[in-house]
Structures are given as structure tokens and as C-alpha cells.
Amino acid sequence: MIQQKFSGVRESFLQRRYAVSLGRRYVLAAASVVLLGVIGCSQVNGNSSAIAQPSLSQTDSPLQKKTVMPDTKFVDANNRFGFKLFSEIGLQNTPPTKNIFVSPMSIGTALAIAYNGASGSTQQAMAKTLEFQGISLPEINSNYAALNKLLSNPDANVQLNIANSLWVNQDISLRPDFIQITRDFYQAKVANIDFQNVTSVNTINDWVKDNTGGKINKIVKQIAPNEVLFLINAIYFKGKWSQEFAKSQTTTQPFYSVSGQQKQHPMMSQTGDYRYYENDQFQAVSLPYGQDGRVSLYVFLPKQKSNLQVFQQNLNAENWEKWMSQFNKRKGSIKLPRFQTDYEITLNDALKTLGMAEAFTNKADFSGIGKNIAISEVKHKAFVEVNEEGTEASAATSVGFRATFARQPQTPFKMIVDRPFFCAIRDNQTKSILFMGAIVEP
Template sequence: MNRQKLSGVKVNFLQRRYGVSLGRRYVLAAASVVLFSVLGCSQVNNNTSALAQSDLPQSESPLPKKTVKPDTRLVNANNKFGFKLFSEILKQDSSAENIFVSPSSIAIALAMAYNGASGSTQQAMAKTLELQGMNLQEINSSYAALKGLLENPDEQVQLTIANSLWANKDISLKPDFLQKSQDFYKAKVTNLDFKDATAPNSINNWVKENTRGKINKIVEKIKPDEVLFLINAIYFKGKWSNEFDKTQTAQHPFYLISGGQKQHPMMSQKGDYRYYENEQFQAVSLPYGADGKISFYIFLPKQNSSLKALYQNLSLENWQKWMAQFSKREGFIRLPRFKTDYEATLNDALKALGMEEAFSNQANFSGFGKNLSISQVKHKTFVEVNEEGTEAAAATSVGIQMTSLRQKPEPFRMIVDRPFFCAIRDNQTGSILFMGSIVEPQ
């Protein structure tokens, strides 16, 4: 058997042994793509498969068993990174349009890339991702455990997390990196001929399938110096624990930042909710499914405040304080039915958060091979909120290129008729899956 055929056999073996087969489920979706290209003196061997450097060894670090509680250090790191990134996006996006991102998806994709980082590049990524104090083994094990905890669907709430690795057939990658991607992130491994015009379709079809058609395309085209894509896909679809009565949906005014207003379909409901308010805002938790494991959170600035003031106080510390003060309260909620999508390039935001070296010629991703740096991080999302529940999706593409018990209070009234912040949170682990700024419902 010649070397080329041997490489193909190994790839097929890896796909059979490690490939993740995700059935068609209904859930909210986020997909993150990490793309790598060779820098300067390329390590590409035209006759060597990315997976054929050597037979992959058996894992020396078996996956941890499912635990009752997640590693709070990782959950806090992801949430803190999410708030920092959201703040940077707000600074750099002056369009006054809806923003909706998946910090969990972006963090998982970058965590897979982090496995290849070394030296000062690794330190910079750890600072940006808030992973200081955790070693690589702890990070990977915690992500593996967290995936198992999050993927705990019931009939009304389903959540899937999928990862994949797409390598140019001519690139040689380190077996240790491939092993970690498969063991801890359950990544499907595939070799492609990146010169083939159909290669992007193969990647995009995987993203489309694992976001249930909500993200159709994340890779427009593959540039000559690009050699690797790491992709994360999260898809979630949840029915409200108490669905809104469609006959109660009616046109009401929604007040815009510009001072104008628009008539918009607003859903209404009375009931008992987990609720919190202070001088600055009202906040309510709308649960999904029978157990309320995941909820949709709405933060509505009061008339004498603003979204800008809320965002100035949006941090991990304040978020944890707010979450601890939610309590059951009877009330009335009216909120817009809406659907929106969002797209942004995150290079500048991540550089501002301390990851500039990872985009430069000084980048060190020797865990993959030599001479690699990130070229582009692109993020796409989708969300729809209606009387039945919520569906959402996100995709992130990271490219690497060649270089050279109290007294019962009065019932509350919460009329969400002006711009608001929202988040979808897994209440068991505390993980924030999605967050957004809705300034004009569509």
C-alpha cells in the first residue's frame, strides 16, 4: 500500500473512531470556526497527510466522568470573557443596530486554538479568555465535562454542541493536538483538498447541518495560505415553560433610541416569574421546558436610565450579584416578538482585549506546527423569539494565515417597549450561551 493510500486509511479510521454523528435535533445554534494557515517557512509536506504523521496514541488523559457541578473557574472565565467581548463590540459597532453573540461558541472555538498556542501567544490568549490559573489539562477536562452538563435536553428544551477539524490534505499537524481535539472536544476530523472548489461547501454543509440550517455559510472561500479550520457549532431550541397565548399578541408601540416609535407585535402574559429590579432596571427570567434549566433573561432599563448606563455596569461581578437577587414574584410581562441576525468581524475587539500577538508575525502556535497566526475571526448569529419559545444560532470563523421569603410584594408590570439587553443562560452551570442588545425588534 503506498503512502497516499495509507494516509487515506488513517483518515477514514480517525473519522470512524472519533467522528461525532449528530442527529437532527431542534435546538438554538452557535457555530465557531477556527481557521489556520501556515506562516513564512511552511511546514507543509505535499506528500504527507495532516493525520499521517504517526499513528495517534491512545489517550493518556481519559475524559472525566459527568459530574454534578461544573468547574466554576471555567464558567466564570467564559462569562467574564463574554462580557468583555460584548463591551468591545458595542464600542466598535456604531450602527445602533441589534447585536447578538454567543460567547460560549466563541470561547470553545478559541479554546481549541489555545491548545496549539505557546509562549507569549498562549499567555496573551489566556489573559483575553480569562484562563489564568488553569493549566491546559484542567481547561480541556473542564470543557469536556461542561459539554456533558449542558447537553441535557428534555422534550421541550434541546441543546447540542458539536466540534470539527478540517485540515488541508497537504498540511502536517502534531498528533498531540489532534488527540486533544478528539478526546476533549469530540471533534470530527476530516482531510480536504483546499484547492478543490467544493471544499468550502463541505465545511459549510457541516455548519448548516449542526445549526439546523440557521447558519448556511461561514467560509466564503479558502485562501491559498489557509490550512486548517476548527469549528464549533451550538444549536438550541426551547419551548417556554408557559407559552404565550397568541390571541393576546397585539400591536403596541416600541420606542426607539432615536426618539421615534414603531408599532410592533407584542406578546403578553401574567404569572409567577423569577424577577429582580433596582434603581436602574427591571429584569425577568423566562424559563424553558419543564425544569427551567435554561432561561431567557431580559434587562429593561427604567425610563430615567438607558441601555448605555446598563452596559457600563455589565460585568461578571455585577452579573453574579444580580443573579443571586432574583426571586419569585407575581407580575405581568409584555415583550416584542422578534427575529434578528447579526454578523461581525471580531479581529479588532480581540486585539483590544489583549490578543494582538496572535494576529501578528510574532504569533506562536507551535502546538500545531511552525509559522502560524490568526488572520480573521468572523461571527454570525441568528435568534427568533415568539409565543412558543426561542431558536438561535451562531457561527464563529477564526482564520490562521501564512506570514511571511419576604412579604409578598405588589405584582410588577414590565412593558418591554424600548431597547433592552437579553441573555440565554444555563441556570444549572451558570453558563451564558447567548447575549444581545435589541434596539429595534424586526
């Protein structure tokens, strides 16, 4: 009996195990929060609970038994999407007049989880936008799991935490296979809460705050009566420089804006050996974090005959790979402004331009999550602080879902039973009519 049970569990485990190809690189994201709000009022699957039990526990996941590198084609796809998105965002800020700081990892992870629930032409459009064409869904999920495991706290002086959660209205059930995937591959926390309770907003925001180092305090402002689900991805990064900037070397010096105006600003300064690259258009340096320098901040400075706008026009995945291959060790000095900034943007237009417009329309097919839903709004918030000790960053991406069917406003009815009528008494569980009658004279 026990042997049969064990064999069944083992067979189930082997059937669910995804193959993960070997790769050589990894992607770093700063910090992020992802929010999905699914709008509707009916149960998605009345025969299942939103708190479905995972078939792969955290102790028996194949990805935890050995270090698995994400596939190179998967990392390349993520990078291509990130640069495409940044380019679209940049077009809204031409010429550059304000800071932009985003986390493509945050946005990509959010949309990848949503991609698990997409079907038909909606899935195809998202695959094109996310650069997932040619990569199967099992490969995507396994690679995200491997990537997140590798990125988690890679160094004693580098903190990188990634967390996911599903917050489901207590009266709602979701597709259990969708919940299963978020648990098995994205290690998602799943919780049922009462969305009508005023404390629900604080409950969700407290989780976000706890998983972003306190830098994202509020991602959910309020919960509308017809919202039933929030899917949240949180990423937080904090790294100390491998070689800290001495505070005694920080001095106030002029910093020149795009318009040529100057302001006095604290400039950090140091000398040493760096990975460095220079061409006719810019200088670039790699400033490593931690003990082994596995994670770095890359700074690209357009030359005076060029500018940031020209640089952004040439910024794409292909050029990035070419530039990365040409960094070499070189002695030098650097002055870097101490800075802190936050940024907020709605990504609807950018994502539509990149090819996933259908996901925002009534033709959207997210039947893998629930029925009759489409993306209503994608928002992104980000924060970064760079000082003499290192860098701290966080971001928040909210993906809201709306109902695709139009609700007609209802006016109060009046029913005056002042003439002959029919009535019945029915057992609703069995649907049996227990009594019925026609009343012509009460």
C-alpha cells in the same frame, strides 16, 4: 500477552486522565460555529498523519462514566471573558443604533481550542484575554468536556447541540497531540479533503448547516490556495418556554427606538409567577425554558430615566453575579416583543484591545498547531428568533490563520544551457548521488 496489553492500555488511560474539580454552575450558549483557517503550504509534521487515532475513545472517556460539574473558577472565567468582549463590542455601537447578538460560548470555545496550540508569550496573552490565568490547560480541556456534556440536550423541550470538526487539506499533516486533544475533549470530527476541489466549500458548509439547525448556511465562502485547515465549532439551541405565550394574547403595540421614534410591533403577553428583580436602573425577569426551567432567557429593561447605554456601561461579571443573587419569585405580567435578528462583526479590534494583539502579529507562536502561523481575522455571525413558542438561536465564529513569513513574488525564469555545465543523477529517497559529470562539449 493479553494481560500485558490490557495493563499497558489501562496505564496509558490513567496517565491521560485529567482531574476535574466540582463546581455548581453551568454556562449556556445559543448556537455557534467556529472556523479556523490555517494558511501555509508546507507540511507541519511530515512524519504524522492528520488522522491520528485517539487514545481515549468515546466509550472509555472518564467524563462519560459519571456526571462531572465544571469547576466554578472555570465558569467564572468564561463569564468574565464574555462580558469583557460584549463591552468592547458595545463600544463600537455607541450610542446603540443596531441590534447586537453574539455567542461568547462560541467565541470562547474556538479560542480555547486554538489556545491548545499557543506557546510562549502568545499563550500568556491569550490566557489574560480569555481569563485563563491560574487555570491549567488540562483543567481547561476537562472543564470544557464536562460543560459540553452537561449542556447537551438538558431537557425534553430544550435542544442544545455542540459539535466540533477539523477539516484538513489532504496534503497536510498537523501535530498529532493537537488533534488528540480536539478528539478527546472536544469530540471533534477529523476529515482530510481536497481543498482544491470546488466541492470542498460545500462539504464544510453542509456540516455547519447540519449542526446549526440550518440557520448558518455559509461560513466558508471560498478556500484560498494557501489555506490548509478549518477548525469549526458548531452550537445550536432551541427551547420551548415552560409557559408558552398564547398567540391570542399577542397584539400590535408601539415600540420606541433609541431616538424616540415609535413603530407598531407584535407584542406577546402573559401573566404568572416569575423570578424577578428590580432596582433604580432597570427591571429584570427570568423566562424559563423546558420542564424544569434549568435554562432561561433573562430580559433586562432599563427604566425610562435611564437607557440601554447606561445599562451596558454597568454590565460586567461582578454586577451580573450580584444581580443574579437578588432574583426572587414574584407574580406579575410581561409584554415581550416578538423578534428575529441576525448580526455580524469582525472581532479583531476587540480581541486586540482585550490583550491578545500578539496573536495577530508575526510574533505569534502557534507551534502547537503548526509553524509560522498567526490569526488573521476573527469573524462572528449570529441569529436569534423569539416567538410565542420559545427561542431558536445559532452563531458562527470564524478564526482565520495566516502565514507569518512574507512570500516574495516570483517571476518566470529563463535558463539557456549554451555553455559547459555540470549534471548529476540522484536518488532522492536515500539522497545518494548515482551519477554526476561535467559536460563541456555535448
